[in-house]
Amino acid sequence: MTRVEPGAVERICCIGAGVIGSGWVAHFLARGYRVSAWDPAPDGEARMNRLVEAAWPALEQLGLAVGASRDRLVFEPTLARAVEGAAFVQESAPDRLPLKIDLLAEIDAAAMPEAVIASSTSGFGMTEMQVKAARPERLVVGHPFNPPYLVPLVEVVGGARTAPDAVDWATAFYEAAGKTAVRMSREVPGFIANRLQEALWYEALHMVAAGEATVEEIDLAVTAGPGLRWAFMGPFLTFHLAGGEGGMGHMLNHWPPGSMDPAWTRLVPPAVEGALRDGIVEGCEAEAAGRGPTELIAERDRKLIAVIKALREA
Amino acid sequence: MTRVEPGAVERICCIGAGVIGSGWVAHFLARGYRVSAWDPAPDGEARMNRLVEAAWPALEQLGLAVGASRDRLVFEPTLARAVEGAAFVQESAPDRLPLKIDLLAEIDAAAMPEAVIASSTSGFGMTEMQVKAARPERLVVGHPFNPPYLVPLVEVVGGARTAPDAVDWATAFYEAAGKTAVRMSREVPGFIANRLQEALWYEALHMVAAGEATVEEIDLAVTAGPGLRWAFMGPFLTFHLAGGEGGMGHMLNHWPPGSMDPAWTRLVPPAVEGALRDGIVEGCEAEAAGRGPTELIAERDRKLIAVIKALREA
Numbered sequence: 001m002t003r004v005e006p007g008a009v010e011r012i013c014c015i016g017a018g019v020i021g022s023g024w025v026a027h028f029l030a031r032g033y034r035v036s037a038w039d040p041a042p043d044g045e046a047r048m049n050r051l052v053e054a055a056w057p058a059l060e061q062l063g064l065a066v067g068a069s070r071d072r073l074v075f076e077p078t079l080a081r082a083v084e085g086a087a088f089v090q091e092s093a094p095d096r097l098p099l100k101i102d103l104l105a106e107i108d109a110a111a112m113p114e115a116v117i118a119s120s121t122s123g124f125g126m127t128e129m130q131v132k133a134a135r136p137e138r139l140v141v142g143h144p145f146n147p148p149y150l151v152p153l154v155e156v157v158g159g160a161r162t163a164p165d166a167v168d169w170a171t172a173f174y175e176a177a178g179k180t181a182v183r184m185s186r187e188v189p190g191f192i193a194n195r196l197q198e199a200l201w202y203e204a205l206h207m208v209a210a211g212e213a214t215v216e217e218i219d220l221a222v223t224a225g226p227g228l229r230w231a232f233m234g235p236f237l238t239f240h241l242a243g244g245e246g247g248m249g250h251m252l253n254h255w256p257p258g259s260m261d262p263a264w265t266r267l268v269p270p271a272v273e274g275a276l277r278d279g280i281v282e283g284c285e286a287e288a289a290g291r292g293p294t295e296l297i298a299e300r301d302r303k304l305i306a307v308i309k310a311l312r313e314a
Numbered sequence: 315m316t317r318v319e320p321g322a323v324e325r326i327c328c329i330g331a332g333v334i335g336s337g338w339v340a341h342f343l344a345r346g347y348r349v350s351a352w353d354p355a356p357d358g359e360a361r362m363n364r365l366v367e368a369a370w371p372a373l374e375q376l377g378l379a380v381g382a383s384r385d386r387l388v389f390e391p392t393l394a395r396a397v398e399g400a401a402f403v404q405e406s407a408p409d410r411l412p413l414k415i416d417l418l419a420e421i422d423a424a425a426m427p428e429a430v431i432a433s434s435t436s437g438f439g440m441t442e443m444q445v446k447a448a449r450p451e452r453l454v455v456g457h458p459f460n461p462p463y464l465v466p467l468v469e470v471v472g473g474a475r476t477a478p479d480a481v482d483w484a485t486a487f488y489e490a491a492g493k494t495a496v497r498m499s500r501e502v503p504g505f506i507a508n509r510l511q512e513a514l515w516y517e518a519l520h521m522v523a524a525g526e527a528t529v530e531e532i533d534l535a536v537t538a539g540p541g542l543r544w545a546f547m548g549p550f551l552t553f554h555l556a557g558g559e560g561g562m563g564h565m566l567n568h569w570p571p572g573s574m575d576p577a578w579t580r581l582v583p584p585a586v587e588g589a590l591r592d593g594i595v596e597g598c599e600a601e602a603a604g605r606g607p608t609e610l611i612a613e614r615d616r617k618l619i620a621v622i623k624a625l626r627e628a
Contacts, residue, residue, distance in 0.1 A: 058615045062622065123574070145539045146556070150618045153539035180538035188526040190578030192535040195521065196514045198579035201549050203513035205571055208594060209584040212502040215597025219548025221506040224494035225459045225467035227544030232625055234533025234541070235515050242460070257519055260437070264504030265512035267581040270523040280522060283529025301372045303628045304464045308376065310624035311546055314617045 003114045004087045006172035010034060013086035015079065015107060017044040020120050021092030022051035023148035025073060028090075030056075030149065031178045032065035034072045038082035045075040055149045062150075065178075083111040088173055090142060092120040100124060104139060105132035116170050118142030118156075122194060125187040126159025136161035140170045143191050144179075152180035155191040196235075199267060206266055232303045240284035241296045248284040252277060317428045318401045320486035324348060327400035329393065329421060331358040334434050335406030336365035337462035339387060342404075344370075344463065345492045346379035348386045352396035359389040369463045376464075379492075397425040402487055404456060406434040414438060418453060419446035430484050432456030432470075436508060439501040440473030450475035454484045457505050458493075466494035469505040510549075513581060520580050546617045554598035555610045562598040566591060 010033065014025045017039035025048060028035050037048060052070060059068075076082040083089055089111055093103050100121060107117055118140050119129060130136035140158050145151035154174050158167040167183060174181040182192060190198060207213045213221070229238060236248070243251030257269035272280065288296065324347065328339045331353035339362060342349050351362060366384060373382075390396040397403055403425055407417050414435060421431055432454050433443060444450035454472050459465035468488050472481040481497060488495040496506060504512060521527045527535070543552055550562070557565030571583035586594065602610065 055615075058619055061619050147615070147618075150615060150622065151539060151542060152622075153535060155535065180534065182531050182535050182538070184527065184531065186526065188521070189576040190574065192521065192527045192532060193539040195579050196517055196532070196536060197540045197549070198574075199513045199517035199581050200510045201553070202571060202579060202581040202583040203510055204549050205583050205586060205594075207502070207506065207509065208597075209586075209590050212500065213498065213506045215550045215594055216601050217496050217498065218506060218510070219550050219601060220494065221467060221469065221496050222510060222544050222548040223546055224496070225465060225507040226511045227541070227546070227548070228465060230536050230541030231545035231621055232537055232541070234536040235511070235518050236529045236533050239515070257516060260504065260512075262503040265509050265516060267513050267516040269516040269519050272519060272523075276523050280519075280529055283522075287530050287533060301369075301461070301464060303625060304461075305372055305375050306624035306628035307545055307621055308464065308466075310620035311617060314620035 003116070003169055006169055007176040009087045009173060009176070011036065011086050013037070013083045013089040013111075014092065015039070015082065015089065015103070016092035016094075016120075017041065017048035017051075018092060018094070019051065020144060020146065020148060021090075022048045023055065023146065024090050024092060024120070024144065026052045026055035026059060027149040027179075028177065029070055029073055030059035030062075030064050030068050032068045032072075033177070034074075036074050036076050036082045036084075036086060038076050038079050048073075048075060055147065059149055079106060080110045083107055083115070085112065087112075087115055088170075089115055089117040090120065091117065095121055095123045097124055097128065100129045101132050104129055105134070108133040108135050108139065114138075116140065116166050116173070118170055120144055120148075122191075125189070126157065126162055127187060128159075130159045130161055137163040138166045140167050141187075141191075142170055142174065145193065152178075153193060154179045154181050155184060155193065156181050157184040157187055157191065159187065203265055203267065228304060228307055229300070231307055233300060236280070236284050237287055237296075240288060241293065241300065244293055247281070247288070249281045252280070317430070317483055320483055321490040323401045323487060323490070325350065325400050327351070327397045327403040327425075328406065329353070329396065329403065329417070330406035330408075330434075331355065331362035331365075332406060332408070333365065334458060334460065334462060335404075336362045337369065337460065338404050338406060338434070338458065340366045340369035340373060341463040341493075342491065343384055343386055344373035344376075344378050344382050346382045346386075347491070348388075350388050350390050350396045350398075350400060352390050352393050362387075362389060369461065373463055393420060394424045397421055397429070399426065401426075401429055402484075403429055403431040404434060405431065409435055409437045411438055411442065414443045415446050418443055419448070422447040422449050422453065428452075430454065430480050430487070432484055434458055434462075436505075439503070440471065440476055441501060442473070444473045444475055451477040452480045454481050455501075455505075456484055456488065459507065466492075467507060468493045468495050469498060469507065470495050471498040471501055471505065473501065517579055517581065542618060542621055543614070545621055547614060550594070550598050551601055551610075554602060555607065555614065558607055561595070561602070563595045566594070 143155040240248040457469040554562040
């Protein structure tokens with residue numbers, strides 16, 4: 001069995017005509033793919049067409065791939081017809097485990113043997129979803145962020161019975177299809193971004209519950225503050241930069257996590273020492289890739305200005 | 315004692331020539347103010363000039379106020395000379411409590427009686443810093459985000475002995491000076507944005523500690539995912555929108571905080587019910603201000619496209 005090269009895929013199958021499924025369809029069409037789709041609901045086709053149409057002007061503004069067209073979407077009457085001949089299947093059904101288990105088994109049975117099948121699930125791991133599939137080794141999670149046609153992130157991870165080469169292939173395929181793929185080495189509930197988002201969300205709920213801040217103060221504090229930086233600089237590189245010439249190592253010495261008294265948050269951090277500390281410092285240095293504070297500050301300022309000006313004009 | 319109107323301030327005093335203090339100077343100069351500054355270090359003036367010069371091109375790109383000029387900065391030889399005649403003083407000394415207590419008392423003794431004095435502290439509440447001041451009622455915290463000349467947020471809050479009208483005045487002044495001011499009604503360690511940032515940071519550290527994700531995966535997941543939205547939409551409005559026509563109320567029914575099993579984050583949320591639940595739903599509706607899902611989605615997409623295009627070009 002030989003898989004087509006991840007960059008040579010021409011036709012994709014999308015299962016599910018909800019907001020996420022249709023968002024994937026819009027994304028793949030905009031990148032020039034042919035898409036065959038299916039959804040069991042009587043109004044599935046109409047719904048998908050409506051959602052793709054609504055997304056299209058945004059995609060035109062970002063720039064369509066050569067040959068991209070909404071005419072390359074074919075809504076099929078059956079699942080079997082939809083997956084036929086597709087090198088890649090993106091499943092975006094409602095997030096209910098029994099449904100996902102049966103649907104993935106059905107897709108697996110119908111798809112050509114070399115196809116890779118990805119689930120958009122946010123709530124389940126592939127280990128628990130692949131239990132009825134005959135070829136579980138080609139089943140992966142490809143978890144997008146909403147809307148999938150605009151937010152680049154897709155988190156890619158296999159289950160216990162997934163072959164690593166299927167995860168590799170899916171990661172390479174998503175990158176070729178214009179997404180930013182983060183390939184996780186193990187299953188974690190909530191993957192990465194939703195976990196981080198939940199931690200912030202829960203602290204925000206606690207602040208409102210304790211009368212420390214209002215809904216609107218919290219949203220404004222994020223969008224006028226750290227949110228502007230998070231659009232282009234993650235938490236590690238941000239604190240690496242805050243450490244100046246000494247980088248993350250200096251930062252961890254100067255502000256050891258959890259040293260704030262009284263505590264700044266309700267979540268207690270791990271002890272950052274030994275191999276963990278070394279790994280974090282090395283990770284930051286790898287990410288900085290030789291860029292020192294002066295270069296990182298110049299880059300941060302350039303991007304901050306770009307974001308601020310863009311939002312001012314939007 | 316009559317204070318000048320917040321929008322009629324012409325001269326500001328900035329104490330401290332570090333990254334934050336000089337960043338404030340750059341911001342105020344760019345907005346057209348005259349600034350008198352002081353720092354006790356022998357190289358304070360040179361350092362401030364260097365930092366303001368480095369910030370200036372960014373400020374020019376964002377657009378200077380009429381008459382704005384670096385020539386409007388006067389570095390004074392003493393604290394007393396610097397605060398003389400200034401309607402507003404921004405203190406940005408190192409974040410050590412005894413130093414802050416004495417310095418704020420000294421500024422308070424030298425400043426004209428109607429001046430409002432703000433501290434850039436990130437680590438202390440004004441209640442503990444204002445203990446030696448003769449006129450504690452005009453001392454407030456005005457906590458910026460780095461760099462203060464680009465990130466709009468300033469968190470404004472008084473101490474136990476601060477008069478509410480001083481907090482009101484400082485909030486109005488910051489707004490007039492081009493900042494986005496969040497006026498907090500009570501002191502909270504870490505204020506708002508740093509608490510939220512810490513919660514995300516600590517979960518990120520736990521994920522690395524547990525081998526669930528790497529430094530680079532986490533940074534990439536933020537910047538390619540939720541970070542892009544946080545630049546213009548806070549956590550509450552984001553989830554309000556995720557609730558569709560039913561908004562935050564539907565969201566809280568459908569995904570009650572803490573209902574994920576296994577848990578998506580190490581921080582346990584509060585029980586969101588009764589008055590807390592009602593308050594959150596009302597806060598989201600107030601923030602949406604009549605905008606329904608269709609309008610919010612259009613706005614989100616417009617801003618996402620603007621941010622993505624801007625970062626692509628930067």
